[in-house]
Amino acid sequence: MSTALLIEQLLNGLQLGVMLFLMAAGLTLIFGVMGLINLAHGSLYMIGAFACAIVASATGSFWIGLIASLVAAAAAGAIMEVLVIRRLYERDHLDQVLATFALILIFSEGSRWLFGSFALYLDIPPLLQGAVPLPGGGQYQLYRLAVIGVGISVAVGLHVLISRTRLGMRIRAGESDREMIAALGIDIQTLYTVVFALGAALAGLAGALVGALQSVQVGMGEPVLILAFVVIVIGGIGSIKGALVGAILVGTIDTMGRFLLPKTLALILPASQAGMIGAALASMLIYIVMALILAFRPRGLFAA
Amino acid sequence: MSVILQSSGSALTLNTTKNGNTQKGNNMKSIIAVSILGLSLATASAANAEPVKIGVITTLSGGGAGLGIDMRDAFTLAIKQSGNKEIELIVEDDAQKPEIAVQLAEKMIQSDKVDLLTGIIWSNLAMAVVPNTVAQDIIYLSPNAGPSALAGANCNANYFNVAYQNDNFHEAMGQYANKDYKKTFVLAPNYPAGKDSLTGFKRFYKGELAGEIYTQVGQTDYAAEIAQIRDSGADSVFFFLPGGMGIAFMKQYAQSGVNIPVMGPGFSFDQDVLGAIGDAALGVKNSATWSKDLDNEANRKFVDAFQAEYKRLPSIYAAQSWDTANLIIAALSKTSVKDKDAFRAALKAADFKSVRGEFVFNNNNHPIQNVYVREVVKEGDVLTNRIVATAFEHHKDAYADQCKM
Incomplete structure (x- = not known):
């Protein structure tokens, strides 16, 4: 095993991590501020990807598609909040889970009806095509590097937004005492809608970025949603910092597990068996890690 | 009240089975067998005219949808072209999930009372559905998946693989x-x-x-x-x-x-x-085992018909599914689907024009066929495949020897 391979795999883990962070940040923000479990967050991811694919193929520009994904997901999030979610804040978590699960079905069948069951394929913009050399003689796909860059900038941007701006102050206040900030005369309803739309936009951005790498199809959001939940449970529900650490941790562990477990097992087992068992174990690994972290820190790493 | 009645009723049935009232069971079985025999004798003369229900479980949504859609489209087109108006198709989407495929198979067998099942693309779904289906004496014809576990010692007279053994x-x-x-x-x-x-x-x-x-x-x-x-x-x-x-x-x-x-x-x-x-x-x-440019009359007819109907080129999945449908149609023209033994024999004879040329079933009901090497080429703007070599002629799978049929 060479250093180039190790660096490449660490970058892969980081890239998966920042994508998960984009999803988890919105999820944890919504839970932290409004106390709402939003299962339909994966649908917003899908909406972002579809918006990007449709607009990019109509205009021929990935970048316009990317902007469209932000706008479409934020708009869908805001409409969802005003029409449905607003009625759920006072209800218990089971009602929220049921209602947002219904939203998943509505969004999935709706997009199947609109766009069909076939996957759509987005092309990587010409500017970001190809690979760049890495130290140690390896190469790395340029687009994935750009995705890492976007993820890190979003993390920094969110940090500044929450710690330095008036909106951020209100979000923090909302997290610690919802009734009190309403009593202070802050328009809590608008704040909720803004936070929800912000979370939705981040999910939409993640969907569009991943769409160009993989494929755009109905139901693409749900596997990512599960991972995003693992991330916020590990990181501590409601904590943006926890989401970032959790996402990078899950991304790295998942990638390295898929890569190293079969290799390690191959030392004691025949190659093909090691491959099969290793692959099966690797897909369980992050859940095992989650269980271990919860055993020692039941409220997650950075409990709010 | 009705709930209590029902549950005591089912408890009763449970008891009789547990006590091993085999005499009664056997009588019942032979009555059914006789009536089926009578029925099939009565209908054998009009084999073409009787209604036949075929259940098609395939993948029509998600990342695997393209395969299932090609399977379904070729199958329905072949039935349509045969002019056989008595065949009723029940097509359902398994979403590439084994648990959904199992539910659909149960529904089709128990409530739709299908005569034949087909359609599954993915081997993990086939493994979940096929053993149970054939154990209930329903004939299953595979248009794609051919897991090794069903080709060797666990081969079954009710399981016909029209596509290939996976290897x-x-x-x-x-x-x-x-x-x-x-x-x-x-x-x-x-x-x-x-x-x-x-x-x-x-x-x-x-x-x-x-x-x-x-x-x-x-x-x-x-x-x-x-x-x-x-x-x-x-x-x-x-x-x-x-x-x-x-x-x-x-x-x-x-x-x-x-x-x-x-x-x-x-x-x-x-x-x-x-x-x-x-x-x-x-x-x-x-x-x-198939390519668009394979030179035989059945294949030319198939490619033209598929293209005319759906405005796209067919895939392997479409070709195998077309063969599956035509195998069923050929067997139906010989005998009734209700006469299981005769129908199984008619299927095994494989008396139809395959788009893969010569088509013969091995002892384990898997095909003996040629396997070709193809190359991806561009015809105009369309990417497609062209045969460049023959890797195996009359190739048999490696598990047939373990099959005791």
């Missing part, structure tokens, strides 16, 4: 790879067909393996695998990733800067995925 395509590529390559990296999803794939490849490949990876079924990101390929020092990559998996892999591979030549079974480079993969697939060698 076949991969065996052909293993054989062909000996010509150019010494150190191949192999990659397949971690499910029955993926294991069969690499087993098949290795059965005929003489070089060494630079690496062997099993990915998750439905995986969409292959960065970690591509990194290992880059580092492995391989001279070639063999991958079996059907449907959306293959598209995602090839798109990412083309962008990764890795230049090692790829090859695979026809599934990784078939008509359903070539459009989305694009020019990155040009010139790639792949193995299949």
